[in-house]
Amino acid sequence: xxxxxxxxxxxxxxxxxxxxxxxERWRYKMAVCPDEPxxxxxxxxxxxxxxxxxxxxxxxxxxxxxSEWSRG
Numbered sequence: 001x002x003x004x005x006x007x008x009x010x011x012x013x014x015x016x017x018x019x020x021x022x023x024e025r026w027r028y029k030m031a032v033c034p035d036e037p038x039x040x041x042x043x044x045x046x047x048x049x050x051x052x053x054x055x056x057x058x059x060x061x062x063x064x065x066x067s068e069w070s071r072g
Contacts, residue, residue, distance in 0.1 A: 001031050003072055004056050007039075007046040007065035016045070019063060023047060026055040 008019045027033050032050035039045040048069040056064065064070075 001050045001052055002056060003032075003048070003050050003070050005046055005048050005065045005067040005070045006059065006063055007044065008063060010041060010043055010045050015060075015063065019045070019047070019059075022055070022059060023049075026051060029055065 006019055006022070008015045010016050023033065030049050030051045032048065034047055034049075037045035037047050046065065046067075048067065
């Protein structure tokens with residue numbers, strides 16, 4: 001499974017909700033998925049996941065960030 005970092009700006013309500021719904025929908029099919037997002041949560045939140053490619057394909061590309069985790 002590919003590693004990815006899903007990053008959202010929490011003040012963008014539609015993207016925040018999309019990411020949370022996506023995590024809940026795919027959580028049990030991921031090899032790695034944290035219970036809670038990381039980040040300050042006042043302006044940014046992110047999840048480092050190890051997810052099926054089909055799950056990642058559902059996300060808008062701008063929500064996938066480059067990180068140590070995703071390059072790992």
